[in-house]
Amino acid sequence: MFFDRFLQWKKLERQTITKRTFRQYRQLGKGGFGEVWACQVRATGKMYACKKLQKTQVKKRRGETMALNEKQILEKVNSRFVVSLAYAYETKNTLCMVLTIMNGGDLRFHIYNIGPAGLRKEQVQFYAAEVCCGLRHLHQKGIVYRDLKPENILLDDNGHIRISDLGLAVELREGSLVRGRVGTMGYMAPEVIDDQYYGMSPDWWGLGCLVYEMTAGRPPFRERGDNAKKEEMERRIRAGQIEYSPKSFNTQTIDLCRSLLTRDPEQRLGCQPSGAADVQSHAFFNTVNFRMLEAGLVVPPFKPDPKLVYCSDVQDIDEFSTVKGVSLDCADDHFYSKFNTGSVCVNWQNEVSDTANGTYGSASAANR
The missing domain is CATH 3.30.200.20 (Phosphorylase Kinase; domain 1)
Incomplete structure (x- = not known):
């Protein structure tokens, strides 16, 4: 029966x-x-x-x-x-x-089209924490995402986020590496630009770019209205200085971005054996209960208005x-x-x- x-x-x-x-x-x-x-x-x-x-x-x-x-x-x-x-x-x-x-639109729209460019600190922390959980899940499956940017982070009706557009993601066998210049210029990690072999490291670099952009209201390697060519963008990513305005960045946010935007992937936060756990234990997330977050029990700091279209x-x-x-x-x-x-x-x-x-x-x- x-x-x-x-x-x-x-x-x-x-x-x-x-x-x-x-x-x-x-x-x-x-x-x-x-x-x-x-x-x-x-x-x-x-x-x-x-x-x-x-x-x-x-x-x-x-x-x-x-x-x-x-x-x-x-x-x-x-x-x-x-x-x-x-x-x-x-x-x-x-x-x-x-x-x-x-239905809540993508993070790029929220960063640039709702009030002054950038997001409130509590939003940056919340979205970064949920993205970190998403990356952790992908990495546990042996998947490196490779295209982390605001356009690919979407909000639902309640204000929670999901990573989208996995067309450039690739599944790695245990212990293996991949090589390929894929992603979006301005968010690509140095090892990707230099066509080196890599594992999950580009995703943590991408998270650093995302946290910076949500906080500053601009990407880390591009000024507002800047139309730098590909070669100049590559130079900035390899060796350019990243500026942190004291008006936008506090000490914890600066330390998180610097740790994630470390050019040597072996020294980058998240690239050690503990992986995502090291990122989640950073002081930037000291008020985040990741168990409750992963259970969907944390109330988002912003809920999209159902009467509006966020795009x-x-x-x-x-x-x-x-x-x-x-x-x-x-x-x-x-x-x-x-x-x-x-x-x-x-x-x-x-x-x-x-x-x-x-x-x-x-x-x-x-x-x-």
Whole structure:
């Protein structure tokens, strides 16, 4: 009897996922390969963000490896501080990843578009602590993120953050290193710029850049209105002086940034055997209870207003140009079959459990 019920459950879990599984609402944004739309699962009412990758755009830019890599890594992640993948499916023209919906905007918008540039100290501490928890989870899975920047840190309705956009992340075998100049200029660690082998060290450098930018209202290696070229940015990251204004930085924040922005990865905070534990024990976080934080029991210092949209008008973003000279054929089907795997077990089970407990999604935020 129990085994029969188990089979029924697994059959329901593995049901075919198509665009008809969801109701689609407003567009949330656009990216290099496609668009993001708010959507709702018809059966449960759960709200998500559907990241639609245009097949022709992916093929034209040879983005198959990046798209599949992000999808496969997201399947292995289960943290309240990293966006979760709930479903992956395809339509005739798109590859779709159904992800945690984050209506509160990204940290870049909050740093630069709400009041004076920068964030309050308690916000900086809270967001840095949650990012640290997200990185710890990824590192425990052997995943180095490699693209930590304000645009990739998203807020949910309650003000908690999640790390997003794992397209540049890579999974390392135990004890192995990786090499590759990937990331965003201005946030890339020296060892990445110099094309050296590295492990998790670029992520702790990225956290230092993030804490600095949230505090100062500008990145550590770029002045406001500065359009420095790539070569100059590389020089600054390798050897430039980092200035800490006493108006913005206290002693603990300066020490944390200096420890994370140490150019030698062997001396950088977080890069010793204790990893994230060393970062979490820094005096900057002395008022943070990380156990309660990881349990979701700490109240965020800022809660987004549900009546506001925390992003630029998506209509201001240029439409995709028509992709010419790119045709889809049978050779692409093998890649699509790896991508189109339906529901992700743990997240689907959590969704059904929440539905059974009366926790239903709402479409109101999607229609804002």
